Amino acid sequence: MANLLEILKKKEVVLLLVIAFLALLSGGAWAMYQTQIPPEQPIQFPHNIHVGLQIQCLYCHPGAQRQASAGLPTQQKCWACHGQLRKYSDPAAPVALNLWPTELQKLAGYVERNEPIPWVPVYQVPDHVHFNHRPHIAAGFACETCHGDMSKKTVATVGETVNMGWCINCHLENSVEDPLKRTKLIDCATCHY
Numbered sequence: 164m165a166n167l168l169e170i171l172k173k174k175e176v177v178l179l180l181v182i183a184f185l186a187l188l189s190g191g192a193w194a195m196y197q198t199q200i201p202p203e204q205p206i207q208f209p210h211n212i213h214v215g216l217q218i219q220c221l222y223c224h225p226g227a228q229r230q231a232s233a234g235l236p237t238q239q240k241c242w243a244c245h246g247q248l249r250k251y252s253d254p255a256a257p258v259a260l261n262l263w264p265t266e267l268q269k270l271a272g273y274v275e276r277n278e279p280i281p282w283v284p285v286y287q288v289p290d291h292v293h294f295n296h297r298p299h300i301a302a303g304f305a306c307e308t309c310h311g312d313m314s315k316k317t318v319a320t321v322g323e324t325v326n327m328g329w330c331i332n333c334h335l336e337n338s339v340e341d342p343l344k345r346t347k348l349i350d351c352a353t354c355h356y
């Protein structure tokens with residue numbers, strides 16, 4: 164009994180129990196993430212066309228550089244271009260809405276109703292994990308390292324198997340010559356709280 168209490172006092176063990184408990188709670192969401200089946204999106208957004216047009220990832224996902232979450236574009240951001248694109252909605256030569264491609268008709272509907280587009284998350288770590296884009300972008304990783312080649316995709320799909328081993332492997336690879344950094348990067352509390 165005394166031994167068990169000693170074990171339970173250890174910081175790591177308590178943390179492990181907390182994480183195990185939280186993992187149970189968030190198991191549902193994580194299971195969806197793991198299946199890697201792309202969810203049905205409200206608009207079939209073509210990454211390939213937009214990335215091919217040289218529109219920067221950060222134009223639509225600006226949070227990746229400065230905060231934890233990369234963010235998804237609002238209907239206004241889409242409309243800044245699509246409200247004026249010569250091919251369909253140029254005020255000088257308007258094309259009837261019912262002649263627009265279907266996915267753009269849907270976009271026009273969200274704009275008209277002033278309703279946010281309910282994008283469905285694809286990449287998502289469970290609640291008990293802390294991921295922040297900023298240090299990774301600052302360390303020079305390209306988006307493709309973790310998200311695959313978006314110029315070949317329409318809506319986002321999960322390319323890599325994204326789990327704890329994936330995070331830790333890369334943290335180990337990137338701290339070979341720096342024991343202090345390694346200690347920090349594989350510390351449970353760096354990613355769990």
Ligand code: HEC
Nearest residue numbers: 206207208209212218236240241244248250264266267270
């Ligand atoms: C920086 C300008 C820009 C932004 C921002 C932008 N688009 Fe586009 N989009 C384009 C251009 C240019 C095309 C090529 C369309 C064309 O040929 O008319 C295109 C094509 C498309 C198409 C394919 C249309 C077709 O012909 O089948 C869809 C759907 C689309 N965009 C949806 C969106 C959505 C949704 C957003 C917001 C998340 C968005 N776009 C943001 C410029 C933009």
Ligand code: HEC
Nearest residue numbers: 220224227232233234235286287288294299304305306309
């Ligand atoms: C080191 C790996 C890594 C890199 C590099 C990376 N991401 Fe992510 N990204 C993730 C992970 C992990 C998640 C899930 C995060 C979560 O659930 O909080 C994510 C989530 C996202 C999301 C969806 C939700 C959100 O708002 O955060 C977008 C959009 C995104 N990333 C875009 C980008 C872009 C754009 C870049 C390049 C500027 C980039 N990512 C670079 C790992 C990465």
Ligand code: HEC
Nearest residue numbers: 208213218219220223282283284285286306310313318319
């Ligand atoms: C014109 C706007 C636009 C550009 C440019 C763009 N994206 Fe996106 N991105 C979106 C939209 C809209 C979604 C939500 C639909 C989906 O999941 O595909 C999205 C979703 C994503 C997701 C999944 C988000 C989630 O919920 O998990 C990732 C990852 C991502 N984009 C990465 C990139 C990368 C990397 C680039 C540059 C190579 C890029 N995007 C360029 C608009 C854009």
Ligand code: HEC
Nearest residue numbers: 288292293294295298302304308329330333334337353354
């Ligand atoms: C492609 C390699 C790579 C992948 C994949 C990766 N990381 Fe990282 N991560 C790094 C590097 C390198 C750093 C240190 C950056 C620096 O030098 O500040 C870092 C830093 C961090 C930090 C900040 C640590 C601090 O200094 O406070 C957190 C938190 C983090 N990563 C969490 C995660 C999580 C969670 C995942 C998986 C979902 C993940 N990372 C996947 C390479 C990666």
Ligand code: HEC
Nearest residue numbers: 179182183186288292326327330331334348349350351354
């Ligand atoms: C670099 C980030 C990172 C570090 C460091 C890390 N983890 Fe994790 N951990 C994750 C991610 C991401 C998940 C969710 C994905 C999964 O279940 O593999 C996770 C999931 C877990 C889970 C839940 C497993 C499940 O089935 O849902 C436990 C328990 C856990 N971690 C314990 C630990 C312990 C103990 C340590 C310290 C030895 C640790 N982690 C260090 C990123 C990390």
